[in-house]
Amino acid sequence: MRGILAIKRFARSVSEPTDQDLVAGALSGEPAAFAELATRHRLRVERICQRFFSDSEQVRDLAQETFIHAYGGLKGYRVEIPFGAWLRAIATNLCYDELRRRRRRPEELVADFSAPEANWVGLVNTATPEELVEAAEERREAKTLADKLLATLRPEDRLVLTLQNGEELSISEIAEIVGWSEAKVKIRAFRARQALRRQAARLVRPRKAESK
Amino acid sequence: MMNCFEARQNFVGFWQSALAGESRGLLLAHLKGCARCDGAFRAFALTAPMLHAASGMAANEAGIGAPPHSALQGVPEFGPRVPLNVLRSAPIDMPIDFSGVRRADAHRAAEILRRASVYRLPGRRPSRQWREAAAGLSAVAAAVLLAYFSVTAPSQSFDDALASSDSISEAVVQPDSDFLGQQIPSTPAESNDLAG
Numbered sequence: 001m002r003g004i005l006a007i008k009r010f011a012r013s014v015s016e017p018t019d020q021d022l023v024a025g026a027l028s029g030e031p032a033a034f035a036e037l038a039t040r041h042r043l044r045v046e047r048i049c050q051r052f053f054s055d056s057e058q059v060r061d062l063a064q065e066t067f068i069h070a071y072g073g074l075k076g077y078r079v080e081i082p083f084g085a086w087l088r089a090i091a092t093n094l095c096y097d098e099l100r101r102r103r104r105r106p107e108e109l110v111a112d113f114s115a116p117e118a119n120w121v122g123l124v125n126t127a128t129p130e131e132l133v134e135a136a137e138e139r140r141e142a143k144t145l146a147d148k149l150l151a152t153l154r155p156e157d158r159l160v161l162t163l164q165n166g167e168e169l170s171i172s173e174i175a176e177i178v179g180w181s182e183a184k185v186k187i188r189a190f191r192a193r194q195a196l197r198r199q200a201a202r203l204v205r206p207r208k209a210e211s212k
Numbered sequence: 213m214m215n216c217f218e219a220r221q222n223f224v225g226f227w228q229s230a231l232a233g234e235s236r237g238l239l240l241a242h243l244k245g246c247a248r249c250d251g252a253f254r255a256f257a258l259t260a261p262m263l264h265a266a267s268g269m270a271a272n273e274a275g276i277g278a279p280p281h282s283a284l285q286g287v288p289e290f291g292p293r294v295p296l297n298v299l300r301s302a303p304i305d306m307p308i309d310f311s312g313v314r315r316a317d318a319h320r321a322a323e324i325l326r327r328a329s330v331y332r333l334p335g336r337r338p339s340r341q342w343r344e345a346a347a348g349l350s351a352v353a354a355a356v357l358l359a360y361f362s363v364t365a366p367s368q369s370f371d372d373a374l375a376s377s378d379s380i381s382e383a384v385v386q387p388d389s390d391f392l393g394q395q396i397p398s399t400p401a402e403s404n405d406l407a408g
Contacts (some may be wrong), residue, residue, distance in 0.1 A: 034321070035328030042330055047265075052263060064325060071321035072314060130345055132254075133227055135260050146262035165224075165263040200255030203395050207247055 017022035019083035027074055034074075038067045045091050051166035052158070053093040062098065064196055065093040090162070092177065097156035113148070115143035125205050149199050157192035160185055214238040219249050227260050 001097070013093040017033075019040070021102045025033025042063065069090050070077075077086055113121065120141045124132060137141040150158055159178065171189070175182045214222075214235075219242040226232040226239055243250045 028236075031320075031324045031327070033328065035324050038325055038330045039328060050265060051262060065323070067325055067330070068321040071324070072317040093386065096269050121258075124257050129226070129250075129253055130239060134258050136227075137256065142261040143265075146259045149259055162263060163258055166265075196259060197255065200258055203258060204251055204254045206251055 023074060023077060023079070023083060026071070034071055037083065041087050044084060045087055046089045048088060049095055050165070051162045054143045055152060058098075059173075062091065065094055069094070082183050087102050090178065092159075096159050099158060102151075102155075113145065114141070117145045118147070120145055121203050124203070149196065152199065153192050153195055154188075157188050157195070160188040161192040161196075164189055179187075190193060215251050216246060218321075219243065220247070220252060221252060223256050224264050227256070227264050252357045262288075 009206065017036075022037045022040075027035065031173065045066050046059055046063045049059045049066075053059055053062070066087060070087055073090075077083070098182040116139070120135075120139055123135060127135065150161070153161065154185055163174045164171070169177070171182050171185050174180075175185045178185070181189075221240055222231055222239045226236060231239065243253055276352060
């Protein structure tokens with residue numbers, strides 16, 4: 001099975017142009033080359049934007065803007081950087097700008113939930129862990145509620161938390177990306193977690209262990 | 213037996229259904245027996261749909277159609293990180309501010325994306341300046357309408373109107389007092405005296 005996959009990957013690498021080839025094509029005025037780049041990286045870019053925003057239209061807009069920015073700055077792209085990493089930096093930057101543009105949601109208003117969101121909170125308190133995982137995939141309100149909770153954080157804190165948890169980057173990697181000191185990143189991450197813990201304490205009812 | 217630290221390390225794997233059979237069983241057993249970790253998992257579940265969503269969900273949410281998990285295998289990894297500060301301090305042709313992207317380039321890129329059906333949106337959303345200008349105009353229009361209606365709206369309240377209609381009904385009930393500004397002569401009782 002692994003052998004087949006390796007052969008397939010090899011065949012693909014021979015037949016398919018690399019990102020760098022496509023960038024060169026796009027720079028020489030081939031629209032199809034840039035379209036291919038966008039098709040290749042669309043899902044990843046959308047996934048990054050989705051970690052910051054729950055609104056699907058917003059995610060699409062930001063992903064589209066990422067590609068527009070990339071197209072506009074293609075001449076400045078340096079081939080030694082993987083194209084995907086370059087795109088991710090643009091997408092993260094755009095999401096951060098959008099977070100800063102939005103007004104932060106006050107913490108005390110976090111209990112202002114819609115009926116489906118309140119139901120989801122109820123389920124979080126009562127369902128088994130397995131049921132929760134299944135239900136979260138199906139329920140849109142799980143996402144909107146999570147977005148509401150994260151919207152109470154400062155944009156910088158949310159950026160750090162998202163990069164650390166969502167993109168699974170280390171403190172040093174985040175520090176490198178955002179251009180802050182590692183100490184500052186650690187403080188931001190700590191504050192973000194503390195704030196989320198406070199929110200969770202309001203919503204999650206403590207229960208007694210069944211048996212140890 | 214799994215300890216609390218190990219259990220919490222496995223939350224993400226469990227949430228993304230990436231936890232193998234034995235570890236999964238151990239985690240579930242631990243959660244059943246440890247109230248603190250159970251609470252921590254439930255708190256984790258509140259933000260996990262945003263922070264730890266599985267890869268395929270982006271396309272689902274965006275309504276583009278979920279890619280099969282295998283489809284992601286061919287997508288190149290993002291590889292090494294590119295520092296944002298590098299991009300910020302990069303040569304001027306690095307696109308960071310939207311204003312830095314030439315309008316013609318932006319339109320061309322949007323057209324390429326649209327034709328390739330990567331994004332089916334008709335084009336770019338109006339810029340932030342346009343949106344702000346539109347919002348400002350709407351606010352002015354609303355203020356003008358409000359001012360207009362506050363001047364021309366009847367000053368009487370509904371109760372006042374009812375009260376004034378009562379006076380009309382009184383006038384109707386007591387025809388001898390006043391009718392359309394004319395005094396109605398009351399018929400004297402003596403006039404009924406035919407004998408006189």
